[in-house]
Amino acid sequence: MEVKLAECCGNCENHLTGSVCSVQEIVTSENQVCEAYEFRAVLHRESDCLKCSKFQTENCAHPKKASEGMLCTVWQPRAIA
Structure with missing residues (x-):
């Protein structure tokens, strides 16, 4: 089994300070996810x-x-x- 990072808002570069998604323009939690996910290094x-x-x-x-x-x-x- 391969272990990966979760593709959730907490690891997404669209998840801005204040838990706002810059794509969806809504308040999100770190555990949510959507199709606009982009890994934040x-x-x-x-x-x-x-x-x-x-x-x-x-x-x-x-x-x-x-x-x-x-x-x-x-x-x-x-x-x-």
Whole structure:
């Protein structure tokens, strides 16, 4: 079984401050979801290449630079089961 991030408002870039959806123009909760879902990449100091699902794959945007402590805009979290 593959573990994925939930495609819900809490992980959507359309879910704005104040729990308002910029697409639906309504107040939403983090547990709701709609067809306009767009993943929101949130980087933290702990979100480096070693924890990226694209690290050392052909999908890595910067394979020659990717290393511990590095971050980039295409970072995707690894599925942890």
